[in-house]
Amino acid sequence: MDKETLITQLREIVKPYAKNEEALLNINENTDFVNDLKINSANLVDVILDVEEQFNIVIDNESMERMLNVKSAIEIIEAKLGAQ
Amino acid sequence: MTGLGVAAPNGVGIPAFTEAIKAGISGIRHDPELAALQFSCQIAGRPDVPEILQLQYLDALELRNFNSNGILYGLIAGIDAWKDAQLPVGAELAPDWDSGTIFGAGSAGVDKLREAIYKVDALQVRRLGSTVVPQTMASGISAWLGGKLALANQVSTNSSACATGAESVLMAYERIRNGHAKRMLAGSTSDAGPYIWGGFDALKVCTFKHNDHPAAGSRPMSASASGFVPGSGAGALVLESLDSALERKAPIYAEVLGGHINAGAQRGDGSMTAPNSIAVQRCIREAIKAAGVEPEEIDAINGHLTATGKDALEVENWSTALGRRGKDFPYINALKCMIGHCLSASGSIELVAAILQLNEGFLFPNINCEDLHPDITAIIDPEKIPQQLVYKELNLIAKASFGFGDVNACVILKKYK
Numbered sequence: 001m002d003k004e005t006l007i008t009q010l011r012e013i014v015k016p017y018a019k020n021e022e023a024l025l026n027i028n029e030n031t032d033f034v035n036d037l038k039i040n041s042a043n044l045v046d047v048i049l050d051v052e053e054q055f056n057i058v059i060d061n062e063s064m065e066r067m068l069n070v071k072s073a074i075e076i077i078e079a080k081l082g083a084q
Numbered sequence: 085m086t087g088l089g090v091a092a093p094n095g096v097g098i099p100a101f102t103e104a105i106k107a108g109i110s111g112i113r114h115d116p117e118l119a120a121l122q123f124s125c126q127i128a129g130r131p132d133v134p135e136i137l138q139l140q141y142l143d144a145l146e147l148r149n150f151n152s153n154g155i156l157y158g159l160i161a162g163i164d165a166w167k168d169a170q171l172p173v174g175a176e177l178a179p180d181w182d183s184g185t186i187f188g189a190g191s192a193g194v195d196k197l198r199e200a201i202y203k204v205d206a207l208q209v210r211r212l213g214s215t216v217v218p219q220t221m222a223s224g225i226s227a228w229l230g231g232k233l234a235l236a237n238q239v240s241t242n243s244s245a246c247a248t249g250a251e252s253v254l255m256a257y258e259r260i261r262n263g264h265a266k267r268m269l270a271g272s273t274s275d276a277g278p279y280i281w282g283g284f285d286a287l288k289v290c291t292f293k294h295n296d297h298p299a300a301g302s303r304p305m306s307a308s309a310s311g312f313v314p315g316s317g318a319g320a321l322v323l324e325s326l327d328s329a330l331e332r333k334a335p336i337y338a339e340v341l342g343g344h345i346n347a348g349a350q351r352g353d354g355s356m357t358a359p360n361s362i363a364v365q366r367c368i369r370e371a372i373k374a375a376g377v378e379p380e381e382i383d384a385i386n387g388h389l390t391a392t393g394k395d396a397l398e399v400e401n402w403s404t405a406l407g408r409r410g411k412d413f414p415y416i417n418a419l420k421c422m423i424g425h426c427l428s429a430s431g432s433i434e435l436v437a438a439i440l441q442l443n444e445g446f447l448f449p450n451i452n453c454e455d456l457h458p459d460i461t462a463i464i465d466p467e468k469i470p471q472q473l474v475y476k477e478l479n480l481i482a483k484a485s486f487g488f489g490d491v492n493a494c495v496i497l498k499k500y501k
Binding site for chain 2 (some may be wrong): 040041042044045061064065
């Protein structure tokens with residue numbers, strides 16, 4: 001799966017939680033979930049659960065801690081998909 | 085304050101608890117139940133309450149089908165506090181119209197509720213028997229205490245998440261100050277177990293990095309703090325008017341000078357799960373104003389300090405509110421280093437510790453913060469965070485608790501002379 005497709009899918013996943021619509025429209029590899037999209041930090045766990053469901057993967061605690069932006073999310077998803 | 089009681093993970097009863105907090109003894113243990121249920125955080129704090137101890141507070145009939153550990157902890161702390169204040173306990177007592185209780189809880193009898201839900205779903209509602217309601221109603225703990233202690237003034241339960249305990253003290257204080265009661269038992273309790281702690285584990289606010297070394301797991305103010313350790317238990321405090329205490333010749337532990345309760349409305353940096361700093365600072369300042377003292381008079385702070393990423397922000401808020409920093413900052417300690425975060429019980433257990441400090445003149449050690457967080461040492465001098473037991477005469481302690489819902493409570497306590 002290429003990066004653009006991943007980012008498009010991520011955009012759909014974070015859409016219900018993102019408070020900054022402009023940042024959501026311009027989502028890219030450097031987008032931070034909390035600082036740019038203004039997602040409530042408590043909702044990050046919900047984003048991760050939705051990612052798990054969408055890609056049929058399990059994200060471990062250490063990865064969860066790192067998954068604060070699009071870049072790390074892509075890395076983690078790719079790594080998990082690659083490991084399957 | 086004329087009576088204290090506690091059921092804490094590192095000590096049940098005031099003598100054991102006092103000894104434990106002075107010695108810096110952790111009550112955090114590996115929790116096989118959480119491990120079996122595959123929690124990320126598999127360490128927790130639960131008070132040790134063997135059946136022989138339970139029988140001192142509940143008779144054999146009451147203990148039959150009893151499955152509400154929060155009510156049990158609350159009864160132990162509450163009845164102990166009442167006895168400590170040299171007030172009578174027992175079924176033969178006439179109603180005491182001048183005494184009541186505000187005893188808080190975050191939830192009630194979750195284990196009992198789970199039992200009941202399974203029975204109801206299995207079409208066995210009639211087999212619930214008589215014990216479900218008193219063990220699962222939100223006001224269960226105050227109702228049980230009211231009966232045991234013949235309380236015939238207001239008997240109620242408050243609930244404001246992790247601010248519950250500090251709020252109960254201020255609600256009781258106001259009732260006495262308004263002349264509606266002579267004595268109030270304040271306090272709060274929290275259930276133990278996976279059904280209480282699961283939601284926090286899922287929120288990823290509990291640490292998962294210390295499953296192999298539980299006693300080092302709760303690390304307030306540390307650079308390696310990685311989330312709180314769930315705890316449970318109860319703390320209880322008898323408040324009464326000075327007239328009533330002097331008339332009864334009751335030993336007085338400390339005075340409540342005043343306090344403040346507010347909320348941040350989940351605005352600014354506040355949310356359901358995070359505090360609005362403006363509200364926190366305002367709460368502290370208003371509490372000091374209500375107590376009629378000056379910020380520079382505060383000798384020590386008993387913080388909320390949970391060991392999540394928010395500890396430095398809390399210290400910053402204290403510093404801004406008091407207008408004090410560096411070497412000029414008061415001493416500060418965090419009981420959660422030894423007992424974890426006892427949630428709705430945290431405020432009351434920590435208040436009991438703060439009052440013991442005032443009464444006996446000591447600062448309990450902050451354990452597990454050998455590696456102080458640099459953001460904290462940038463605000464206050466490390467010597468203000470004692471890591472060893474310090475004997476010291478203290479006059480004023482400020483205690484604050486903050487809870488989900490962006491709610492705050494701050495109490496100012498004074499040594500009684």
